[in-house]
Amino acid sequence: MNAIRKIGNLFSLFRQAFGEYAWSIALMAALNFLSGLLEGIGVTAIIPLFSFIGGATKANDTISLAIAELFRFLHLPYTAKFLLFFMVALFLSKAVFLFFSQQITAKIMADFEERTRSMLLRITFAARWPFLSSQKVGHLDQMLTTEVVASSSILYYLSGAALVSANLIIYSILVLNISTIIALLAFISGACIFFVFLPLLTKTKIVSIDMVRENKRLAHFANEHTIGAKTIKAMHLENQTLERGVTLLSLMRGLYLKTAFLRNISASLLHLASVFFVIGLFAFLYKTSAFEFASFAVVVYALNKVITNVQYAQNHAHTISSQIPYLQSVLSYRKEAETAAERDAGVLPFAFGKELLFRDVDFTYQRGEPALSSILLSIKKGEMVGLIGPSGSGKTTIVDLLLRLIEPEKGEIVLDGTPISHVRLKDWRARVGYMSQDVFLLNDTIENNIRFYSASVTKSDIENAAHAANILAFIQSLPDGFKTMVGERGVFLSVGQRQRIALSRVLARKPDVLILDEATSSLDTESETLIHESIERLHGEVTLIVIAHRLSTIMNADKVFVLEKGKIVEEGKPGVLLKQEDSRFAKFYKQQS
Structure with a gap:
C-alpha cells in the first residue's frame, strides 16, 4: 500500500508540473514506443535471415512466421534480399520516429523552462513585501537556473522511459517467442534485481533532497559575500570567508559522490548479474539437442538488450529520483508565492487635494x-x-x-x-x-x-x-x-x-x-x-x-x-x-x- 501511495503521489506531482504538456508527452511516448517496436521487429528478422543464408530449416517461431505472412500479404518475394530491404526500412523508420520524438522532447523541455522561469519571476514580483523580505539572497537565482533545469530534465528521462519500456516489451516478446523457459527465467531474475535495488532509489532521493538544500546554501553564500566583498577585504577576512565556502563545497562534493556511488553500484551489479545469467544460459542450452546457433544468437542479443534496457531503466529511475526534490522545491515555492500574492481591491484613481x-x-x-x-x-x-x-x-x-x-x-x-x-x-x-x-x-x-x-x-x-x-x-x-x-x-x-x-x-x-x-x-x-x-x-x-x-x-x-x-x-x-x-x-x- 505504501508503494502504491508513493506511485500515486509521483503521478500527482508530474501532473501538477507537466499537465499542460500531456498531449505532447503522449505523442512523444507513442513515437518512442513505435521506434522501439520497429527496432524489435527488425532484430527478429535476423532469425529467418540466418535461415536463408545458412540454408537451414526455415524458422518456425511465431514472429518469423508473422513476417513471412506479411510478405505474402504484400505480394513480396520472401527472399534474403527482400528481407534485408525490409530490415533496412524498419531501422530507417525507427530513426525517423526517434528523431521526431527527440525534437518534441527538446521543445517540451525548452517551453517548460521558459514558462516556469517566467512564472517564477511573475509570482515573485507579484508577491507581498513581507514574503519577499523573508527570502534569502541567491535562492531565486538557484531556482531559476539549477532547479528549473533539473526539473525539465525529468521530461527527458520520461521520454527515454517510453523507449526503454517499448524495448523491454519487444525484446521480452522476442525471447518468449524463441523460448518460454528462458523468458520466464529472465523475468524472475529481472524482478528480483528490481526489488533488490529499490532501496537504492529511496536513498538517492534522500541524498538529492540534501543536494537541493546545500545548493541553495551555496548560492546564498556566494551572493551574500559578493555583496559584502568590500567589507571582507577591508577586515582582511578573505581566508576565513574562503574557509566557510570550502566547507560548503566539500559537503556538496560528498553528496555528489554519494549520488554517483548509488547510481554506479546498481549499474555495476546489474551488469555482473547479466553476464552470469548469459553464461549460465549458454551452458544450459549447449547441452540440449535443440541448440541452434541462429536462435541462440538472437536470444543472447535480445537478452542483452533486455538487460541493457533494465540498466537504462535503473539509471533513469535513479536520475528521476534525484531530480524530483528540485521539482518539489519549484512547486513548493510556486505555492507559497501564489498564496502570498499581493491583493488590490482598489477601484478609485489617485486624487490628492487636501x-x-x-x-x-x-x-x-x-x-x-x-x-x-x-x-x-x-x-x-x-x-x-x-x-x-x-x-x-x-x-x-x-x-x-x-x-x-x-x-x-x-x-x-x-x-x-x-x-x-x-x-x-x-x-x-x-x-x-x-x-x-x-x-x-x-x-x-x-x-x-x-x-x-x-x-x-x-x-x-x-x-x-x-x-x-x-x-x-x-x-x-x-x-x-x-x-x-x-x-x-x-x-x-x-x-x-x-x-x-x-x-x-x-x-x-x-x-x-x-x-x-x-x-x-x-x-x-x-x-x-x-x-x-x-x-x-x-x-x-x-x-x-x-x-x-x-x-x-x-x-x-x-x-x-x-x-x-x-x-x-x-x-x-x-x-x-x-x-x-x-x-x-x-x-x-x-x-x-
Whole structure:
C-alpha cells in the first residue's frame, strides 16, 4: 500500500508540473514506443535471415512466421534480399520516429523552462513585501537556473522511459517467442534485481533532497559575500570567508559522490548479474539437442538488450529520483508565492487635494512586537513633514504603510477622506515616490538608471529630474554624459552621486508625494548640501515625508513627528520645538550638536 501511495503521489506531482504538456508527452511516448517496436521487429528478422543464408530449416517461431505472412500479404518475394530491404526500412523508420520524438522532447523541455522561469519571476514580483523580505539572497537565482533545469530534465528521462519500456516489451516478446523457459527465467531474475535495488532509489532521493538544500546554501553564500566583498577585504577576512565556502563545497562534493556511488553500484551489479545469467544460459542450452546457433544468437542479443534496457531503466529511475526534490522545491515555492500574492481591491484613481491622514493606526509584525500603536498623523498637501526617532521607533513601518507594502492591523489611512485601500494600487505607487537610504542601481547607463523601465519617461524628463536633483552638471561633465555606465551597484560613482541619481529616478516620474528615507544619513557635507537644495526646491510643489537621522535635513519642515516605541510622543514645527529645552526634539538636536 505504501508503494502504491508513493506511485500515486509521483503521478500527482508530474501532473501538477507537466499537465499542460500531456498531449505532447503522449505523442512523444507513442513515437518512442513505435521506434522501439520497429527496432524489435527488425532484430527478429535476423532469425529467418540466418535461415536463408545458412540454408537451414526455415524458422518456425511465431514472429518469423508473422513476417513471412506479411510478405505474402504484400505480394513480396520472401527472399534474403527482400528481407534485408525490409530490415533496412524498419531501422530507417525507427530513426525517423526517434528523431521526431527527440525534437518534441527538446521543445517540451525548452517551453517548460521558459514558462516556469517566467512564472517564477511573475509570482515573485507579484508577491507581498513581507514574503519577499523573508527570502534569502541567491535562492531565486538557484531556482531559476539549477532547479528549473533539473526539473525539465525529468521530461527527458520520461521520454527515454517510453523507449526503454517499448524495448523491454519487444525484446521480452522476442525471447518468449524463441523460448518460454528462458523468458520466464529472465523475468524472475529481472524482478528480483528490481526489488533488490529499490532501496537504492529511496536513498538517492534522500541524498538529492540534501543536494537541493546545500545548493541553495551555496548560492546564498556566494551572493551574500559578493555583496559584502568590500567589507571582507577591508577586515582582511578573505581566508576565513574562503574557509566557510570550502566547507560548503566539500559537503556538496560528498553528496555528489554519494549520488554517483548509488547510481554506479546498481549499474555495476546489474551488469555482473547479466553476464552470469548469459553464461549460465549458454551452458544450459549447449547441452540440449535443440541448440541452434541462429536462435541462440538472437536470444543472447535480445537478452542483452533486455538487460541493457533494465540498466537504462535503473539509471533513469535513479536520475528521476534525484531530480524530483528540485521539482518539489519549484512547486513548493510556486505555492507559497501564489498564496502570498499581493491583493488590490482598489477601484478609485489617485486624487490628492487636501490631506493624508493616519487615523488610530496599529501594526504588529509576526514576531509579536507592536511596531505602531494608535498613530494619529496628518499631512497636508504640499507640506514637508519630518519623522525622527531612535532605531525601532516605527519610522520605517510608517513608510511601508504609506507605500502599501503592508496594511494596518487596526485603524486606517485615508486620502482626502477616502481609505487608501480603495485607491488602485498601480495608481498609488505611480504617484507616491520613494527614495531609500540603500540606493539600488543597475549595472547600466545613468540614463537607464533614471528611466528605470518606465517607457513614459522622456529624455526631457530625465534631464529635468537630474537638474532638480543637482546632478545634471556632473553628468554633463562626463565624456559619455547620460550614457556613462555606473558599474555594479553604482561602484563607479560616489555615495552622494548615487543618491542624487536615485533621487532623479523618483523625480522623473513626477510624484505627488515623495518619501525620503534617511537620504542624507551617509553623505559628505557637499553632497548633503546638494540634496538639501533639491529638497528645498521641491518644498511646496511636492508633499515631502522625510525620515531624518540628521536633523539639519528637516529644520525647514512644516512639522516634525517624534516617535518612540511605536508611538508619536511629540509633534510641532522644528523651530518651536527647538526653543522648548525639555522637548525630545531639542534633546536630539543637542546630542547631534
